Amino acid sequence: MKFLITGAGGQLGKEWVYYLQQKNLQYVASSSSDLDITNRTLVFETLEKVKPDVVVNCAAYTRVDDAEDQIEAAFLVNRDGVTNMADACKKFQAKLIHYSTDYVFPGVPGDKSKFPDGYPESADTKPINVYGQSKRAGEMILEKSDFTDWLLIRVAWLCGPFGSNFVKTMLRLSEGRDEVGVVNDQFGSPSFSFDVVEKSMFLIRKNETGIFHISGKGLISWADFAEAIFSKSGKKTAVKQITSKQFPQKAKRPHFSYLSTMKLQQKNADILEWNYGLDTLLTRLKIDNT
Numbered sequence: 001m002k003f004l005i006t007g008a009g010g011q012l013g014k015e016w017v018y019y020l021q022q023k024n025l026q027y028v029a030s031s032s033s034d035l036d037i038t039n040r041t042l043v044f045e046t047l048e049k050v051k052p053d054v055v056v057n058c059a060a061y062t063r064v065d066d067a068e069d070q071i072e073a074a075f076l077v078n079r080d081g082v083t084n085m086a087d088a089c090k091k092f093q094a095k096l097i098h099y100s101t102d103y104v105f106p107g108v109p110g111d112k113s114k115f116p117d118g119y120p121e122s123a124d125t126k127p128i129n130v131y132g133q134s135k136r137a138g139e140m141i142l143e144k145s146d147f148t149d150w151l152l153i154r155v156a157w158l159c160g161p162f163g164s165n166f167v168k169t170m171l172r173l174s175e176g177r178d179e180v181g182v183v184n185d186q187f188g189s190p191s192f193s194f195d196v197v198e199k200s201m202f203l204i205r206k207n208e209t210g211i212f213h214i215s216g217k218g219l220i221s222w223a224d225f226a227e228a229i230f231s232k233s234g235k236k237t238a239v240k241q242i243t244s245k246q247f248p249q250k251a252k253r254p255h256f257s258y259l260s261t262m263k264l265q266q267k268n269a270d271i272l273e274w275n276y277g278l279d280t281l282l283t284r285l286k287i288d289n290t
């Protein structure tokens, strides 16, 4: 099985490349400078040349706050880029693995009691920020396409050893700080990049298609997550619980963005408890987590 990884310089793309190297699988990794997924001609030329069995699209416009002002740029990558990938995969008969986000859901506080196990794949979407809208537009490209050999995998609060993410930010902030303010009114569960890659492979090997959620088990707030990061890595830094209002950001954030992994469990996948995922990540970051 030969893989083409797009967005290979990003957090998830790097994890995919790491995995494929470890497993000695055949792949071509394309970063944004090798393959701009908004360049339709280049996308087609690349698939014709590489002849992948599986295309893993890790390329995305992910700057949530900037997207509020750069609407066209976000839609160009997250919607039109997906059109190019799907059309090229159809033409060259490759399976497409595409990633999306918890931010496609409305995340209103009431949904926390309505969906105690998290949003199922079939729940109504209603993104509340431009990034979420652009990612949902990309999802709809696949849903409406007559090309059907795709997996659309939603992840949330993505964290891993590569790139920047909440865990690495908290570890950095803890250096020389006694206290860090973290919001306690946004709830979800992290997806760990290594788990996302392993479970994506599990679905690929089973030749699954359609929408799946890959995320951690257990509902937490960002403040809970920060406390666990500090305690497991032996940091003395305290978490000051603050509200979203006390931490204004340009783009609105959902209060609730827990993804149900029931569909994955029904395929006999073991779901990773978020705190075990954090242990693994801290180990990979070579932090003493005793």
Ligand SMILES: NC(=O)c1ccc[n+]([C@@H]2O[C@H](COP(=O)([O-])OP(=O)(O)OC[C@H]3O[C@@H](n4cnc5c(N)ncnc54)[C@H](OP(=O)(O)O)[C@@H]3O)[C@@H](O)[C@H]2O)c1
Binding pocket: 006, 007, 008, 009, 010, 011, 012, 013, 031, 032, 033, 035, 036, 037, 038, 058, 059, 060, 061, 062, 077, 081, 099, 100, 101, 102, 135, 155, 156, 157, 158, 159, 163, 164
């Ligand atoms: N990070 C999260 O918390 C999170 C949460 C939920 C879902 N997701 C989704 O998970 C997926 C992976 O996210 P990530 O955290 O790995 O993002 P990331 O670290 O920002 O990586 C995205 C990569 O895409 C590349 N890229 C941007 N525009 C491109 C283009 N036109 N053509 C080719 N490559 C392009 C970027 O390259 P440059 O840096 O050179 O621009 C970057 O290397 C995305 O679909 C994202 O929407 C992420």
